[in-house]
Amino acid sequence: MMKVTVSRKAHFNAAHRLYREDWSYEKNNSIFGKCNNPNFHGHNYELIVSVTGEIDPETGYVIDMKILKDIIKSEIEDVFDHKNLNIEVPEFKTLNPTAENMVVVIYDKLKRKINDSLELEVTLYETPRNFVSYSGL
Amino acid sequence: MMKVTVSRKAHFNAAHRLYREDWSYEKNNSIFGKCNNPNFHGHNYELIVSVTGEIDPETGYVIDMKILKDIIKSEIEDVFDHKNLNIEVPEFKTLNPTAENMVVVIYDKLKRKINDSLELEVTLYETPRNFVSYSGL
Amino acid sequence: MMKVTVSRKAHFNAAHRLYREDWSYEKNNSIFGKCNNPNFHGHNYELIVSVTGEIDPETGYVIDMKILKDIIKSEIEDVFDHKNLNIEVPEFKTLNPTAENMVVVIYDKLKRKINDSLELEVTLYETPRNFVSYSGL
Amino acid sequence: MMKVTVSRKAHFNAAHRLYREDWSYEKNNSIFGKCNNPNFHGHNYELIVSVTGEIDPETGYVIDMKILKDIIKSEIEDVFDHKNLNIEVPEFKTLNPTAENMVVVIYDKLKRKINDSLELEVTLYETPRNFVSYSGL
Amino acid sequence: MMKVTVSRKAHFNAAHRLYREDWSYEKNNSIFGKCNNPNFHGHNYELIVSVTGEIDPETGYVIDMKILKDIIKSEIEDVFDHKNLNIEVPEFKTLNPTAENMVVVIYDKLKRKINDSLELEVTLYETPRNFVSYSGL
Amino acid sequence: MMKVTVSRKAHFNAAHRLYREDWSYEKNNSIFGKCNNPNFHGHNYELIVSVTGEIDPETGYVIDMKILKDIIKSEIEDVFDHKNLNIEVPEFKTLNPTAENMVVVIYDKLKRKINDSLELEVTLYETPRNFVSYSGL
Numbered sequence: 001m002m003k004v005t006v007s008r009k010a011h012f013n014a015a016h017r018l019y020r021e022d023w024s025y026e027k028n029n030s031i032f033g034k035c036n037n038p039n040f041h042g043h044n045y046e047l048i049v050s051v052t053g054e055i056d057p058e059t060g061y062v063i064d065m066k067i068l069k070d071i072i073k074s075e076i077e078d079v080f081d082h083k084n085l086n087i088e089v090p091e092f093k094t095l096n097p098t099a100e101n102m103v104v105v106i107y108d109k110l111k112r113k114i115n116d117s118l119e120l121e122v123t124l125y126e127t128p129r130n131f132v133s134y135s136g137l
Numbered sequence: 138m139m140k141v142t143v144s145r146k147a148h149f150n151a152a153h154r155l156y157r158e159d160w161s162y163e164k165n166n167s168i169f170g171k172c173n174n175p176n177f178h179g180h181n182y183e184l185i186v187s188v189t190g191e192i193d194p195e196t197g198y199v200i201d202m203k204i205l206k207d208i209i210k211s212e213i214e215d216v217f218d219h220k221n222l223n224i225e226v227p228e229f230k231t232l233n234p235t236a237e238n239m240v241v242v243i244y245d246k247l248k249r250k251i252n253d254s255l256e257l258e259v260t261l262y263e264t265p266r267n268f269v270s271y272s273g274l
Numbered sequence: 275m276m277k278v279t280v281s282r283k284a285h286f287n288a289a290h291r292l293y294r295e296d297w298s299y300e301k302n303n304s305i306f307g308k309c310n311n312p313n314f315h316g317h318n319y320e321l322i323v324s325v326t327g328e329i330d331p332e333t334g335y336v337i338d339m340k341i342l343k344d345i346i347k348s349e350i351e352d353v354f355d356h357k358n359l360n361i362e363v364p365e366f367k368t369l370n371p372t373a374e375n376m377v378v379v380i381y382d383k384l385k386r387k388i389n390d391s392l393e394l395e396v397t398l399y400e401t402p403r404n405f406v407s408y409s410g411l
Numbered sequence: 412m413m414k415v416t417v418s419r420k421a422h423f424n425a426a427h428r429l430y431r432e433d434w435s436y437e438k439n440n441s442i443f444g445k446c447n448n449p450n451f452h453g454h455n456y457e458l459i460v461s462v463t464g465e466i467d468p469e470t471g472y473v474i475d476m477k478i479l480k481d482i483i484k485s486e487i488e489d490v491f492d493h494k495n496l497n498i499e500v501p502e503f504k505t506l507n508p509t510a511e512n513m514v515v516v517i518y519d520k521l522k523r524k525i526n527d528s529l530e531l532e533v534t535l536y537e538t539p540r541n542f543v544s545y546s547g548l
Numbered sequence: 549m550m551k552v553t554v555s556r557k558a559h560f561n562a563a564h565r566l567y568r569e570d571w572s573y574e575k576n577n578s579i580f581g582k583c584n585n586p587n588f589h590g591h592n593y594e595l596i597v598s599v600t601g602e603i604d605p606e607t608g609y610v611i612d613m614k615i616l617k618d619i620i621k622s623e624i625e626d627v628f629d630h631k632n633l634n635i636e637v638p639e640f641k642t643l644n645p646t647a648e649n650m651v652v653v654i655y656d657k658l659k660r661k662i663n664d665s666l667e668l669e670v671t672l673y674e675t676p677r678n679f680v681s682y683s684g685l
Numbered sequence: 686m687m688k689v690t691v692s693r694k695a696h697f698n699a700a701h702r703l704y705r706e707d708w709s710y711e712k713n714n715s716i717f718g719k720c721n722n723p724n725f726h727g728h729n730y731e732l733i734v735s736v737t738g739e740i741d742p743e744t745g746y747v748i749d750m751k752i753l754k755d756i757i758k759s760e761i762e763d764v765f766d767h768k769n770l771n772i773e774v775p776e777f778k779t780l781n782p783t784a785e786n787m788v789v790v791i792y793d794k795l796k797r798k799i800n801d802s803l804e805l806e807v808t809l810y811e812t813p814r815n816f817v818s819y820s821g822l
Contacts, residue, residue: 003411004374009403013264015152015179015221018608031607033614039221042152042179044264059305060292060372065404066307084152084176098608100552127150127181129557130613137551140822141785146814155471168470170477196716197703197783202815203718235471237415266420267476274414277685278648283677287538289426289453289495313495316426316453318538333579334566334646339678340581358426358450401424401455429745442744444751509745511689540694541750548688561812563700563727563769587769590700590727592812632700632724675698675729 005121006062007050010072012081015042016097040084045102046125047076049110053118063118075109099126103134111136142258143199144187147209149218152179153234177221182239183262184213186247190255200255212246236263240271248273279395280336281324284346286355289316290371314358319376320399321350323384327392337392345387350380373400377408385410416532417473418461421483423492426453427508451495456513457536458487460521464529474529486520510537514545522547553669554610555598558620560629563590564645588632593650594673595624597658601666611666623657647674651682659684690806691747692735695757697766700727701782725769730787731810732761734795738803748803760794784811788819796821 018035019028028036035041049072053062083089085097091105103124114120121135155172156165165173172178186209190199220226222234228242240261251257258272292309293302302310309315323346327336357363359371365379377398388394395409429446430439439447446452460483464473494500496508502516514535525531532546566583567576576584583589597620601610631637633645639653651672659668669683703720704713713721720726734757738747768774770782776790788809796805806820 002378002408004377005407006374007405007407011264013178013180015177020606031612034219037219037221037225039224040152040177040179041150041219041221042177043150044179044181046265055372055374055378058294060370060375062374062406064305082171082174082178084174084178087176088174096608098603100554100603100610101608103552104550104603127148128183131555132610133553133555134550139789139819141788142818143785144816144818157469168475192783192785192789195705197781197786199785199817201716233471235466237417237466237473238471240415241413241466268418269473270416270418271413276652276682278651279681280648281679281681285538287452287454289451308493311493311495311499313498314426314451314453315424315493315495316451317424318455320539329646329648329652332568334644334649336648336680338579356445356448356452358448358452361450362448401422402457431743442749507745509740511691511740511747512745514689515687515740542692543747544690544692545687559812561726561728563725582767585767585769585773587772588700588725588727589698589767589769590725591698592729594813630719630722630726632722632726635724636722675696676731 001054003052004055004062005050005052006065006068007048008065008068008072010047010049010069010077011045012047012077013042013044014080014083014085015040016085016092017041018096018098020096040086043126045080046131047072047106048123048125050121050123051114051118052121053115063114071110071113075113076106079109099124099130099132100134103132107134107136138191140189141192141199142187142189143202143205144185145202145205145209147184147186147206147214148182149184149214150179150181151217151220151222152177153222153229154178155233155235157233177223180263182217183268184209184243185260185262187258187260188251188255189258190252200251208247208250212250213243216246236261236267236269237271240269244271244273275328277326278329278336279324279326280339280342281322282339282342282346284321284323284343284351285319286321286351287316287318288354288357288359289314290359290366291315292370292372294370314360317400319354320405321346321380322397322399324395324397325388325392326395327389337388345384349383349387353383373398373404373406374408377406381408381410412465414463415466415473416461416463417476417479418459419476419479419483421458421460421480421488422456423458423488424453424455425491425494425496426451427496427503428452429507429509431507451497454537456491457542458483458517459534459536461532461534462525462529463532464526474525482521482524486524487517490520510535510541510543511545514543518545518547549602551600552603552610553598553600554613554616555596556613556616556620558595558597558617558625559593560595560625561590561592562628562631562633563588564633564640565589566644566646568644588634591674593628594679595620595654596671596673598669598671599662599666600669601663611662619658619661623661624654627657647672647678647680648682651680655682655684686739688737689740689747690735690737691750691753692733693750693753693757695732695734695754695762696730697732697762698727698729699765699768699770700725701770701777702726703781703783705781725771728811730765731816732757732791733808733810735806735808736799736803737806738800748799756795756798760798761791764794784809784815784817785819788817792819792821 018032085092107122123133125131155169244259260270262268292306359366381396397407399405429443496503518533534544536542566580633640655670671681673679703717770777792807808818810816
């Protein structure tokens with residue numbers, strides 16, 4: 001029963017702003033600094049989706065990488081790429097689009113499309129120097 | 138008279154939108170596609186500034202890298218980082234912030250601060266797969 | 275009892291083809307797509323070998339990186355580099371050389387040469403966007 | 412008349428063998444070493460296509476990156492990806508597929524599809540440590 | 549109770565020498581090879597600091613990345629950057645500055661500054677091909 | 686007469702100190718800052734050697750990459766790797782080992798070993814963000 005982890009990199013770019021509607025502009029600024037720019041700023045997000053499970057002895061695959069690539073495209077890239085996260089992605093209308101909240105939202109969207117026998121971990125690079133990861137634990 | 142090129146990498150992130158005010162939404166969409174999103178999208182821009190000149194025999198420097206780093210910070214990073222290019226950077230109020238136009242604007246801003254005896258080239262990565270460069274020629 | 279993980283990157287390039295001899299060409303094509311090209315295709319494989327154990331208080335090493343580098347060279351690079359995996363590597367004469375099967379074969383070959391008190395994990399990049407890892411669990 | 416260079420990265424993987432049919436196996440081996448493996452080996456090729464020209468004052472583009480991306484896909488990726496270069500790419504039936512010969516073939520295929528007012532340069536990475544470039548001069 | 553890992557990359561460069569004062573030059577050479585150069589050699593160290601904890605529902609942060617960046621600067625970069633580790637960093641006056649010993653020292657220095665409810669892991673690249681990691685276990 | 690540029694990456698690590706013996710400690714500090722640490726600091730240097738010439742119609746090579754790799758090893762890596770540049774590399778006993786001076790020294794050492802019909806350019810990364818290049822002009 002050998003468990004192998006298969007990972008696929010993807011990417012999208014988007015605009016966002018970090019703030020809470022129920023806080024004053026001053027409080028938002030003291031916590032979120034220049035990330036609170038009301039005119040938005042943006043990033044090239046790099047995404048790594050890792051799926052762990054047993055190798056299918058017939059195909060030699062844990063999961064067909066082409067299928068994983070298509071799931072990432074339809075669930076994440078088509079929804080997030082070239083978008084304003086705060087305005088155009090429903091999950092972030094009331095949730096602050098920090099990298100931490102984003103990686104949980106991405107995990108949840110992918111988890112629904114991946115067979116339950118497989119473990120899932122998602123890593124999201126907000127910049128080449130800042131990244132987050134989440135595995136549902 | 139040995140000419141050496143000295144390069145320094147920097148980075149900033151920003152939101153932007155590609156469009157012309159004097160075109161219809163349809164025409165903008167046909168040319169700029171999803172880059173015309175009126176809610177903006179964004180990028181992590183990576184910048185390489187290259188300065189060519191003779192080595193100062195006293196110091197062994199073409200240009201002091203710390204001075205070059207400070208010029209890039211005050212002229213470019215402080216002005217572009219975490220900003221909405223269309224709204225907050227004066228040059229792009231009437232100029233479409235394509236990577237091509239951006240690299241020329243960045244070149245012009247740096248050129249004024251670099252000794253005229255030195256040649257300048259600027260390379261700007263909009264994404265890890267798309268980049269532009271300009272050397273004033 | 276501090277456990278530190280020491281990792282070493284290596285690389286090799288090779289040709290391969292994904293298919294099963296006991297399947298029809300049509301079935302192989304429906305599962306493996308263009309990876310089933312009977313004339314082979316190839317990759318630059320990047321390999322990361324990670325060894326976890328206690329620091330030897332005398333040397334300050336978990337494992338001498340030069341020794342680890344030599345094991346990777348003799349066990350993996352000399353055997354896989356510039357080879358056709360299906361034809362020239364015995365393990366893949368009857369085993370489909372998917373990245374998943376490759377990472378298990380590489381793990382097993384290295385495991386025999388690494389002290390049993392050390393844990394081993396192997397990560398294999400098939401392309402810059404696709405990679406797999408295996409730790410014997 | 413500002414000339415800007417616009418670059419786009421692409422990639423493909425392929426199998427190949429370096430040898431000349433009109434040389435003995437021994438002579439091929441003495442020149443091409445393990446690259447002469449008759450069972451082929453392979454690489455992930457990374458490709459950078461650079462186009463230099465004036466910025467169109469209307470669009471702010473030198474060339475629409477989406478159009479450039481599509482040309483690279485139809486002319487190069489669709490023809491080379493997951494292929495055996497020696498057997499399946501007509502240009503290399505009689506031409507040794509060294510990186511040098513490949514970059515000239517790629518340049519020639521792209522040059523036909525790019526407006527003559529634009530300069531073209533092609534860089535091809537055979538491995539992360541070996542690469543070649545050609546600009547038609 | 550979702551646990552997310554937040555990572556920040558930093559870097560410093562330093563000189564060092566691997567040896568034990570209580571060993572002969574010959575014994576040091578047989579174990580540490582050219583790393584035992586008595587005139588020192590050096591590296592650009594890349595550091596990844598990973599902090600795991602629950603997302604603060606108010607801010608959407610596990611830890612404010614700016615605070616983490618400042619801790620890394622004051623505890624590690626200001627102390628190690630452009631230094632001779634053997635001579636100028638107190639911890640290595642009697643401890644061999646192997647990558648393994650360094651990652652434990654860095655972990656211990658950061659651990660004191662990070663809230664106890666958060667888990668910490670540190671990864672240190674000595675070269676692009678050699679790296680170590682430690683999580684206090 | 687097609688001219689192709691062939692490039693090869695190599696690397697070495699070394700300690701150095703920037704200063705002039707004929708300057709006071711204060712003057713050295715004001716110009717070279719922390720790079721003037723008398724106990725030395727160090728870097729992982731990445732080197733790119735680029736050779737331009739016509740493709741040999743017999744072999745399809747501009748220069749055999751294995752030969753280029755061997756020249757870089759014997760002329761540069763064996764001389765610079767794990768060394769203290771100021772103390773152990775003769776060229777820098779009286780020449781300040783700035784990146785600019787280093788790239789000229791490396792160019793001169795390689796130029797003597799490369800056929801005069803070939804053009805040479807050398808790029809040297811002192812850190813991932815600082816690099817220099819020289820082509821003898």
